[in-house]
Amino acid sequence: MKGPARPGRFPLALDRLAGAGKPASTELLRPQRPLQHAADHAAGKSAGVPQGLGLDSATVRARMVARLRADGIACEPVLQALAQVDRHVFVDSALANQAYEDTSLPIGLSQTISKPSVVARMLALLFEGESARTTGHLGRVLEIGTGCGYQAALLALLGRSVVSIERLKPLHDKALHNLDGRRHGGLRLVHGDGRLGHAPRAPYDSIVAAAGGDELPEAWLEQLALGGRLVAPVHDAARGGQVLLVVDRQPQGLVRRWHDAVHFVPLKSGTA
Numbered sequence: 216m217k218g219p220a221r222p223g224r225f226p227l228a229l230d231r232l233a234g235a236g237k238p239a240s241t242e243l244l245r246p247q248r249p250l251q252h253a254a255d256h257a258a259g260k261s262a263g264v265p266q267g268l269g270l271d272s273a274t275v276r277a278r279m280v281a282r283l284r285a286d287g288i289a290c291e292p293v294l295q296a297l298a299q300v301d302r303h304v305f306v307d308s309a310l311a312n313q314a315y316e317d318t319s320l321p322i323g324l325s326q327t328i329s330k331p332s333v334v335a336r337m338l339a340l341l342f343e344g345e346s347a348r349t350t351g352h353l354g355r356v357l358e359i360g361t362g363c364g365y366q367a368a369l370l371a372l373l374g375r376s377v378v379s380i381e382r383l384k385p386l387h388d389k390a391l392h393n394l395d396g397r398r399h400g401g402l403r404l405v406h407g408d409g410r411l412g413h414a415p416r417a418p419y420d421s422i423v424a425a426a427g428g429d430e431l432p433e434a435w436l437e438q439l440a441l442g443g444r445l446v447a448p449v450h451d452a453a454r455g456g457q458v459l460l461v462v463d464r465q466p467q468g469l470v471r472r473w474h475d476a477v478h479f480v481p482l483k484s485g486t487a
């Protein structure tokens with residue numbers, strides 16, 4: 216996998232968020248910083264007495280990345296982004312000690328933050344699309360299912376601009392808060408029905424969905440740029456479950472490929 220790991224303006228913007236974007240080396244030079252303390256800091260709470268878990272988050276993230284690498288994730292920009300974004304900041308502080316395990320975790324309203332290996336796999340698949348292979352970044356990105364905003368933070372490091380849509384207002388608000396409550400730089404969080412995509416900023420070089428339906432919404436295909444790639448969980452009747460579907464828009468038309476079996480929350484219609 217070639218290309219710059221931290222393209223464009225986002226790393227600078229993300230440096231101001233939740234401690235994401237800081238080079239791991241900087242963090243490693245600091246004294247051990249308990250996760251709870253970091254989460255409080257990111258949430259804008261006063262420093263207070265550290266009461267956390269005694270783990271340095273850069274170290275545990277590096278360990279998570281090493282596991283993903285050992286499990287076959289070979290896309291360097293994705294691994295570097297995963298090493299930079301503080302996943303524990305995006306989950307409830309009571310779950311922060313599980314943030315770097317390869318597990319999905321509840322984020323409220325019966326929704327979950329996807330497990331790191333699945334996030335890594337989806338982002339690595341996006342990077343294998345024609346545009347990303349040519350440019351070394353994900354370009355203009357559309358994410359459906361912001362949830363707590365973790366994957367949006369990764370996408371902001373990997374793309375040039377990101378629109379992320381969430382249908383549940385409380386989660387949209389939570390993501391705004393987790394991402395410092397600002398629509399900084401090229402990361403735009405939208406409360407809406409992601410099945411409609413987001414026409415004002417179309418077309419997109421990369422489209423990724425974190426919720427799965429019975430079929431791909433037509434709007435996503437319409438909003439996919441030439442050379443662009445879409446990765447989404449879709450129910451596959453033949454396999455009797457959800458499967459990652461990859462769609463490329465090539466000059467001769469749309470090319471679809473089915474990949475791994477997955478288990479995402481359902482893609483629902485409307486907003487709430």
Ligand code: SAH
Nearest residue numbers: 360362363365366381382409425426482483
């Ligand atoms: N990427 C997220 C994962 C969130 S889980 C993260 O990093 O945390 C998937 C999310 O998709 C849920 O929050 C769910 O509410 C949302 N979702 C489901 N259907 C949707 C739709 N039609 N439009 C936008 N969001 C949707």
